[in-house]
Amino acid sequence: MSEHAIEFLRGWIGEKVHCQSSEARIEKQAETLARECAAKAAEVGIPLEDIQEEVGDIQELIASRLEEAAEADEQQQAPKAAE
Numbered sequence: 001m002s003e004h005a006i007e008f009l010r011g012w013i014g015e016k017v018h019c020q021s022s023e024a025r026i027e028k029q030a031e032t033l034a035r036e037c038a039a040k041a042a043e044v045g046i047p048l049e050d051i052q053e054e055v056g057d058i059q060e061l062i063a064s065r066l067e068e069a070a071e072a073d074e075q076q077q078a079p080k081a082a083e
Helices: 003-016 023-043 048-055 058-082
Strands: none
Touching (some): 003 023, 003 048, 003 058, 023 048, 048 058
């Protein structure tokens, strides 16, 4: 994948992917964000195939990032709940 495509995907995920609490919401959000990402990539001249060649299914990647964000948020909330 081109360096331009990698930079685009990293920046886009960092901007759009935020914590979600339930698995159902994560999957729905991942589906929506994957469509948005593909459309935005096309707008800037990056074929979806270039991205998928490097990372596989972008919906799965986004879902994984959403899950990581939710887990990190839960870990941050746990100490506050104990106080």
